[in-house]
Amino acid sequence: MFGPFERMIAFRYLRARKGERFVSLIAWFSLIGIALGVATLIIVMSVMNGFRQELLGKILGLNGHIGAFAIAGPLPDYDAIAARIRNVPGVVSATPVVEGQVLLTSEGGGARGGLARGIKPEDLRAREIIAGNIIAGTLDDFGGEDSIVIGQRLANAMGLRIGDRITLVSPQGRTTVFGSVPRLKAYVVVATFDVGMNEYDSSYVFLPLAAAQIYFQTGQGVTQVETFVTDPIRVRPVMRAIREALGSTPLRIISWEDQNSSFFNAVQVERNVMFLILTLIIVVAAFNIVSSLIMMVKDKGRDIAILRTMGATRGAVMRVFLLCGASIGILGTLTGFLLGMVFCWNIESIRQGLMALTGTPLFSPEVYFLTRLPAILDYAEVTQVVLMALGLSLLATLYPSWRAARTDPVVALRNE
Structure with missing residues (x-):
């Protein structure tokens, strides 16, 4: 040219x-x-x-892609529901979770708000975003009624190390003759994690499922069944399949897109x-x-x-x-x-x-x-x-x- x-x-x-x-x-x-x-x-x-x-x-690695919630109150018979969800094509895992807002305090006087999540020890060890980012301690000690896993930034902010105790204060207290009294329970820090997202590393704590059920008084129920799918971008077809698999069970099925769309x-x-x-x-x-x-x-x-x-x-x-x-x-x-x-x-x-x-x-x-x-x-x-x-x-x-x-x-x- x-x-x-x-x-x-x-x-x-x-x-x-x-x-x-x-x-x-x-x-x-x-x-x-x-x-x-x-x-x-x-x-x-x-x-x-x-x-x-x-x-x-980070959001999908920690929070799951689909959540199955009860219409009101805790979700009973969660093991059967989780088993039916796992049989749906495209589902990787279905994990029962108890979740609640708490106030976190330490012996050094530090205090901050946080989110406590109760999960079975074997399910937490299988969650790569946590298990693969343990900074101190070990998940082998995660179990029983008084162990807890916290974020590394939270531990640094509150001056906590492995073996120290952190106290959880629930805003939903128990009713006594003297009025409503907040629920307090101290847990031993057995491990800290760093997933690389400030919101999670500074406010999330994990309890064994049985301990969380006792603390949040959910009895034998859970807050939700958290589900991970093969392709989170195409989550809608899996949601429809889960609804069909659960039949007439009264549940609310919410995807990550619904929770984080804005x-x-x-x-x-x-x-x-x-x-x-x-x-x-x-x-x-x-x-x-x-x-x-x-x-x-x-x-x-x-x-x-x-x-x-x-x-x-x-x-x-x-x-x-x-x-x-x-x-x-x-x-x-x-x-x-x-x-x-x-x-x-x-x-x-x-x-x-x-x-x-x-x-x-x-x-x-x-x-x-x-x-x-x-x-x-x-x-x-x-x-x-x-x-x-x-x-x-x-x-x-x-x-x-x-x-x-x-x-x-x-x-x-x-x-x-």
Whole structure:
């Protein structure tokens, strides 16, 4: 498409000579703008992908994909219900759980709210997100009526170590002749976990199921049967199958999408808005290409007239300036692509380095839920960004190139 003659002229025009520094400076700004726009778009989209994926993995790894709740009160005969749910195709596990809000206190005087979950010891050991992230202690000691497993951040905040006692205070107290008295029970910390999500590591505690039933006074019932499925993204068909398997049993079946839909919808909306906003950086850089090429065409009017009188066609002149603009766009896009990819591959190391250099915490887990900055590259999305940048850059060259091709050599030389 581009011959040797057109390439030679285009690259000669791109090299700044005396008196042409200003046009070249605008071209460099255009290149830098496209590079920064592409890199920023790749980095932000990758971080948003990682943020959503990490949150989805943590939430679904700890809380289950489907919950079967009683219409009112504790859920009786939970073992039979769990067995029927396990027989449904697509179900990985069904776990009876007792859950309740508590106030957590320690001998050192610390106190904070938390969520206590009662679960069978064998079920907790089978839950990889907990069993695979034990920091101290062991789940082999999890059992009986006075053992508890807590998050590492909670242990640090309350000054607890393995073997220390933590007291649970329930807001639903027992009624006495003196009024309502809160329920208090001390448990021995046998293990601590760190799943990498601040909300869970600082507020979740696990009790043996039998101990939780005694503490929350659910008798022989549980709060819910927590179900994990093979594909949590396609949870609706499994929900329908569970309803059919349970028949007329009066239960409420709720999926993770129902419980967290507003949160993940907000993340998706934010991601789309960020994409549109950051795309404007590339659009602005493309307009810079337009302005720099128009100035170049104006500056090279005499050269264009001489080329036309020497036999260069309008198509050849148009291709020369197309190549000038395309070179800026392609080089800027490739630079931004490489910069964005390298940044995403090393984003956590860069964050740690900036924290050490400035002494300021970046990406606080108390605000962003996660303990590290995630970035997951979606190569289809990266390709979309690169093609969009190339497309905008090429579109920006069409009008100036057309204007150059339409230059009348007689008028241009007369004006000189």
